[in-house]
Amino acid sequence: MRVLLVEDEPSLRAQLSDSLKHAGYAVDEIDNGLDAHFLGDTEPFDAVVLDLGLPVLDGLTVLKRWRSSGRMMPVLILTARDNWNEKVAGIDAGADDYLTKPFHTEELLARLRALIRRSSGLASAVLQCGSLTLDTRTSRVTLDGQSVVLTSHEYKVLEYLMHRIGSVVSRTEIIEHIYAQDYDRDSNTVEVFIGRLRKKLPADLIETVRGQGYRLGPV
Secondary structure, X not given: OEEEEEOOOHHHHHHHHHHHHHOOOEEEEEOOHHHHHHHHHHOOOOEEEEEOOXXXXXXXXXXXXXXXXXXXXXXXXXXXXXXXXXXXXXXXXXXXXXXXXXXXXXXXHHHHHHHXXXXXXXXXXXXXXOOEEEEOOOOEEEEOOEEOOOOHHHHXXXXXXXXXXXXXXXXXXXXXXXXXXXXXXXXXXXXXXXXXXXXXXXXXXXXXXXXXXXEEOOO
């Protein structure tokens, strides 16, 4: 899953970026509101972590512009301590959740998981497709109760498909959601990861829809 991280304080941005990447997210980092608005308006993200106190263009304005242009990705705003006015303004502008600085990284990760889950219409942190389960909290995958060992990229592809069960997902869409913008994207790698997943999972669990992409569904 791909996250846009917008924070102008270098050390906090680096800390959050490392934590998000360690949790398995593809992360695009931005340090100002103008570039954040452009990237969020032109690239697909599964969630955004948005500081409100940004240079060039403040976070509240960025958020309002995204929502007015129809951008509906979940947004978690970061606000200053005890500034309830910012919280109210952010929620009214279209934020889905907020965290007050300082905060624990684990809480941010938990809130992000919940936002992404809800945006996909899912209620539980454990995603299930037939006898296949994926725990988004621990990155653990099981089949018939037995652990399935996946590489990081195999996991990312499967996780995205598990969030879109029953829907046809194109190779391009998968690429855009598992890699950050500055990554050397090659759509052929998706075929490789799908092939590997089919060897580790029931072969017909992931269906190829000719000319369109892939669909995950229970067998």
